[in-house]
Amino acid sequence: MKHILVVDDAEAIAYLFSKYFQRHRFRVSIAADGQAALRISETDPIDGVVTDFRMAGMDGRELVQRLRSRQPDLPAIIVSAFASDAPDEDHRTKIFSKPVDPMILVHRMSDMLVDVETVRSMRPDALP
Secondary structure, three states: OOEEEEEOOOHHHHHHHHHHHHHOOOEEEEEOOHHHHHHHHHHOOOOEEEEEOOOOOOOHHHHHHHHHOOOOOOOEEEEEOOHHHOOOOEOOEEEEEOOOOHHHHHHHHHHHHHHHHHHHHHOHHHOO
């Protein structure tokens, strides 16, 4: 079961996103800010992160960068009411504007996790 970390300072949003991921057979941890998210990831490895962009102390971009210092290929979804402030997308990072249908996040994360597994399996050190 893949472990997704949901990070949002709005408790209702974090709860809603986590319920959608849980219904689709993901294990979910919730953090209210970047520091709590880092603590969770240090003790319980994650497979992907869904984070708000604007949060007190550490924004979603910095959180993703810090998580990727340990897991360079970590899939990340950043959700923001201020999408114009959010970083650019790349193959590891997708950006969504609020409000967003949580099912879209579940599907996109599922696709990103498959992509990560495919790339990992193609590395020379992964061959039998």
